[in-house]
Amino acid sequence: MRHGKQTPEPHEHGGDEGGVLVRGARRYEWSAAVGMLGRRRQVYDGLVALSGVRPGDRVLDIGCGTGYLTRRVARAVGPGGTVVGIDPSPSVIGYAATRAPANCTFQVAGAQALPHADAAFDAVVSSLAIHHLPADDRVTALREMRRVLRPGGRLLVADFSARPRHLRLVNLFGGMTRHARQHHPMADLADLVGRAGFAPTGSGDRWPSLHYVQARRPLEDVSAGAEASRP
Template sequence: MSRNIQLFPVTVSDDNGLLITSPRRYNALTAVLFGGRHRRLLSELVAVGGAVPGDRVLDIGSGPGKLAAALAAAVGPDGSVLGIDASRAMVDYARVHAAAGNTGFEVGAAQSLPVPDAEFDVVTCTFVMHHVAAERRADALAEMYRVLRPGGRLLLADAHPTGLMRAVADVMGRVSRARNGSEKAAAQRDPFLDVDIRRYADTLVGVGFQTPEFRASRYGAGILTARKPR
């Protein structure tokens, strides 16, 4: 079952959580939140994720494909990037606008990735976890572990909000939490809990990852990295 939320271009799905259904409006929102810093943030995410020439990379919740494009440049022609997104609209948009021949996009959910075991050197999942239904987030992290090769690297990122980004994150968090309770109950909780990426550190260790490391980006993101043991 799904329903439209008019304050933001999303559909709420009981199976997949929040699906962004308007790539162009999403791009406009990103421009407002990050301004000229977005390209620098993408470069930082690629560097921190550790993608190098020849790597196979999976970008979960790839949206309009901007991070996938930056990753594709980093891995070069001998590497590859696969973007997975639960929104058909996002996948269609990313396919049309993909510039690199080593990049592909498929429809799929973070909690049931349509890829084989131990397939990737790097997995990225940015500004996505709060969109996944709360009861399926541990499943999504377990899937990330499954598809990484031994020694592979995971990067999770979400808003580390200040200023306008903090206000927008508050709205998005309230929409996400309202799925599981009343608006009144949602309002009584920490409005930024769902976008604090550090909340997944213990779960990552529980599914098998080594102890994660957290860093706060100067560009408004919190970044959590972890490695699958060899």
């Protein structure tokens, strides 16, 4: 991927047509750093800890964007583990791939139809991506996450539960912070996870106004693939 003055293609973080567009991997990185007020690493390492990933795990990051969380997960699983980040934007995937550690790969794909086999992963993580999906596709995407998890596998999804007050100030910078303005609250995150067939194991709030849900694919669940294929 060339990094010049060319206009990058739209980035649709976590969705297909109809989702919210974020233009430019570098702009996305800048706005994410500003939006976290210099605490991006602490915030994402906290999410990694909440996900329960362990050395040697196989992990999928949904709506990975430029791959920041994916790379933090890769550190946690170590050289014996693997992490795959997926996003529908070739631009951000190209950007992420240039920064990928040896145990980390990136693929262009949407959350609604994951290009992975049933039970392929020990854990699935997703941060600030679900709200970008069209509302009618959110349960479908979560069922796909359940399908690619092994029975007993772990899910962590996080999104904004309220509009962080500091992002209102960030908006004063104008077009460079378009991504910050697209973070809409996801009050029904736990309900979506339950409707997708997961067994919730925990939830809570983290700075800055993040709400997370932890869940597992039930051990007795053998039908996730069939359900995910239903219209």
